[in-house]
Amino acid sequence: MDRLFAFSTLLSVSVSAIHVPLYQHSVSPDRSSFDVAKSALHAVSKHTFASKTSTPDTLDGGFWYGSFAVGSGTNLSLLIDTGSSDTAVNPTKYKPSQKSVNRHQSGTLRYGTTEPNGCGNADIAYNVYTDSASLAGLTAPAQTFGWVQKTTPPDNDTITQFPHDGIVGFSDESSSEIGATPFFSNLCNNGVVAACRFGLAFKTDGTGTQVLGSVDTTLFSGSLTTARISSPWTTSGDVAVGNTVIARQQTILLDSGTSNVIGPTAQVKKLLQKAGIKYQTIDLPGCATVVMGSYRCNQPPTNIGFAFPSGNARYLNIEGAAFQEAQDSNGDGNCTATVTGIDFGTNFWIVGQSWMQGKYVDFNFDSNSVGFATLNQK
Structure with missing residues (x-):
């Protein structure tokens, strides 16, 4: 992949937290989606402020999008992805401004698990440019990104451009492949945000908010359960069904660019069996062995979750409303579980x-930590 490049231009005004509305739409059972669980191909890779800045996010096909401006193009719907670092804009969507600079660099962004079930691949050809980029009025004046070039797919299972208008990675530059500073890190380095942290608040009704530059305690109940990260945004935790621990000290990548939950096949089998969910092991295009579970749509489990011992032992479970990956098309009332078994690495989720x-x-760069709390749904 390309990487984003950091520039030393500083903005004279620093703001507190920004709230960005996010948006989502449900995924249909027969629809191919772009699920960016990059870890299969990548290296596995401080303050509370009174005023808040946020922006809405929307959900479509299992992925959340924010409204960005890049160059002279505005209202670009770009996928919010904590599992990667680079920004890329689809063909015809990038409108160069007078500040646009062609970096005379090209390459291919390679992604794995591009389907909702965790399979599939994507090869995204790009040329590298630098231009301004902004979200909710926060601007990185010199952001390096990949301008996606239209190419013919080598086969029907390979994706060659992103859904909607592109993608913005919110990891750090260590996993960038175009040699540049990621968008949010660029904001941090330029003093555009009050603190180098952001929050994602995804509701179960398809609406959500991204908080930039702070933590918004009004959006959740209780206090944050915090855990140290080994790299953005990878931490350690336990997997459980109810009070029964299925696996301890697992490596966990928090990836908003992945629609489901993917774990080692042996552990997922054990988890689904303990939860009373029927499963089957199958081979799918773009995968080797995949474990998939099926349950009655009107009886989603609510006791499957993760705990982060570096914070405390409180389990945070998958909400019943979010447990459905897809509804079976044969009308039998069964749904496919959002937990999928694929062996990407030992003890890796x-x-x-x-x-x-x-x-x-x-997601807190300042303290090298992640924090979790139950969202206020109203």
Whole structure:
């Protein structure tokens, strides 16, 4: 992948937290979606302020989008992805401004698990440019990104551009592939946000908010359960069904660009069996062995979750309303579980936005930590 490049231009005004509305739409059972669980191909890779800045996010096909401006283009619907670092804009969507700079660099962004079930691949060809980029009025005046180039898919299972208008990675530059500073880190380095942290508040009704530059305690109940990260946004935790721990000290990547929850096949089998969910092991295009569970749609489990011992032992479960990956098309009233088994690595889990729904998740670069709390749904 390309990487984003950091520039030293400083803004003279620093703001507190920004609230960005996010948006989502449900995914249909037969629809191919772009699920960016990059870890299969990538290296596994402080303050509370009175005023808040936020922006809405929306949900579509299992992924959350914010409204960005890049160059002269405005209202670009870009996927919010904590599992990657680079920004990329689709063909015809980027409108260069007078500040646009062609970096004369090209390459291919490679993604795995591009389908809701965790399979599939994407090869995204790009040229590298630098231009201004902004979200909710917060501007990185010199942001390096990939301008996606239209290419012919090598086969029917390979995706060659992003859904909607592109993607913005909210990880750090260590997992960037175009050699540049990620968008949010660029805001931090330029003093645009009051603190180098952001929050994702995904409701179960398809609406959500991204908080930039602070933590908004009005959005959740109680206090944050915090955990140290080994790298953005990877931490350690336990997997449980109810009070029964299925696996301890697992490596967990928090990836908003993944729609489901993916774990090692042996552990997912054990988890689904303990939860009373029928499962089958199948081979799918773009995957080797996949474990998938099926349950009655009107009886979703509510006791499958994760605990983070570096914070405390409180389990944070997948909400029943978010447990459905897809509804079976044969009309038998069964649904596919959002927990999928794929062996990406020993004791390695990719925890996507279906687990994040109903929670406030704080991503804090300043303290090298993540925090979790139950979201106020009203």
